[in-house]
Amino acid sequence: MASLQHSSSFHHRTMFLNSLPHPQFGLQKHGVLPVFRRGFSFLVRAEHASLASSSISQDKCGRRQMIAVGVIAPWVSLVNQTPASFAAESKKGFLSVTDKKDGYSFLYPFGWQEVVVEGQDKVFKDVIEPLESVSVNMIPTAKQDIRDFGSPQEVAQILIKKFLAPPNQKTKIVTASQNDVDGKAYYTFEFVAQAPNYTRHALGAVSVGNGRFYTLTTGANERRWDKMKDRLQTVVESFKIFNV
Incomplete structure (x- = not known):
């Protein structure tokens, strides 16, 4: 060979x-030599804050729904923004x-x-x-x-x-x-x-x-x-x- x-x-x-x-x-x-890659930047969309403020005027059921949206939405957004790897x-x-x-x-x-x-x-x-x-x-x-x-x-x-x-x-x-x-x-x-x-x-x-x-x-x-x-x-x- x-x-x-x-x-x-x-x-x-x-x-x-x-x-x-x-x-x-x-x-x-x-x-x-290896070079460290910059870490991910996790950004919460501005509309989440808007949703949170508008929920104050809702009844108890509405507030609970808005809280759930505020917790879940950022994670959904994060998954959608991640790369293939x-x-x-x-x-x-x-x-x-x-x-x-x-x-x-x-x-x-x-x-x-x-x-x-x-x-x-x-x-x-x-x-x-x-x-x-x-x-x-x-x-x-x-x-x-x-x-x-x-x-x-x-x-x-x-x-x-x-x-x-x-x-x-x-x-x-x-x-x-x-x-x-x-x-x-x-x-x-x-x-x-x-x-x-x-x-x-x-x-x-x-x-x-x-x-x-x-x-x-x-x-x-x-x-x-x-x-x-x-x-x-x-x-x-x-x-x-x-x-x-």
Whole structure:
């Protein structure tokens, strides 16, 4: 298998690994610092205040109805204004993300914050433990199935060594396997990446759909792996691609 071409430019991120049968995708290189995205601004519409003031002249029944409207309407307005990618609690201790535009969904641990990282479609991380994070990356591909790129072990090895860990880190694949969900094939893998001052233990999931190669990765510092592994496994297992 031939080696991959290293490049951090946007142009080369769209090239696939040269070692696979047909070069169709590439991944963003490491080393980009995250920037926190501005938080949501929740605005109460002016008409709610108008409704509240006009309710004073109503009878008891009318006042109760207006109070109910004043409580419910802001939440209805909030739901209607949220983007397609909206986090909502779906499992105890987790929040869910559904990106209707790009066609994927996953869970992440409650308390992680969304950050912006160049080259990544979506990133959530623990601000106290920065190695605890989850990210999603998408690259165009003409392939229809993840199996067209090789075996789970082959794909995982190239992704890890060339894109998911800096070149100065020692990496090791722990496991790599295929899972079928609703008729779609996913490759999942576990690996460790050793840096001079820390070791990151990580999990990944990849699949193909909508003309794109999707990659989700999540992990934690090795010293916290035993505490975090079940939660990170939930993140990986929750990753789903749907048609858009």
